[in-house]
Amino acid sequence: MGSVDWAELQRNLEATIPVYDKINRFATLGQVNRWRRMVADQLPGDGKILEIGCGPGSFAEIVRGGDLTCLDPIQGMLDVAEKRVSSVRKERGDSPARFVLGTAESLPFEDNSFDAACSLFSFRDWFDKRAGLAESLRVLRPGAKITIADPAKMNGIHGLLGHAYMRFWVGAYARWVCGVKDHPWKWLTKTYVHFGTTRDYVNMMRDVGFVDVKGKVIFPGMATIWQGTVP
């Protein structure tokens, strides 16, 4: 993941938990939940679903039905997600979700064991995206789809503008919300800088072995949704 140190990124991500949803809504101009619903609509109504990089459960809580597994490398994120997701699933009468510690690059699951996978605002943090995609391919059954959402760049110039937006505007807001100068949110702007274009990851998904790969820009510089199918 370029010059960004993954372990340090993870420590900083953990520190964002209390303000995560608030800053995300602000940084995406209130659009983030609409994008999450767009991904949720792509998931099958039943079957085994894997969310890679569930964070504090902001997406997992809106997944209705299915047999849901939430994976994240930070135990603190899983603890928050479990509390939040378990209660909404119980209220809705859905089966309990599972919460598993692990990374995308080394998924602790058997081959062909899921009917769908998704990853929202996490892919850009994976320290080896190609390995993570290959692992997703391995654990999905033939015909299953992976759906990924993250803020890809359109091109270099766009990347610079997006970086300026994240650094100065979102940075100032995050400093104000966190009440500290050296706020952890700035780490999320670092992974944004190192993240590629929509096309880069369409190509990577194809190289790894997914078919029918598509990358749709939902909001330039803030959200692309990629989808690929296991042959």
Ligand SMILES: C[S@@+](CC[C@H](N)C(=O)[O-])C[C@H]1O[C@@H](n2cnc3c(N)ncnc32)[C@H](O)[C@@H]1O
């Ligand atoms: C910004 S949160 C996203 C939470 C949620 N998916 C959402 O919609 O808001 C990103 C999560 O990805 C996780 N993550 C970072 N690197 C990862 C990796 N290599 N494999 C799996 N998850 C990772 C982080 O621990 C973090 O909890």
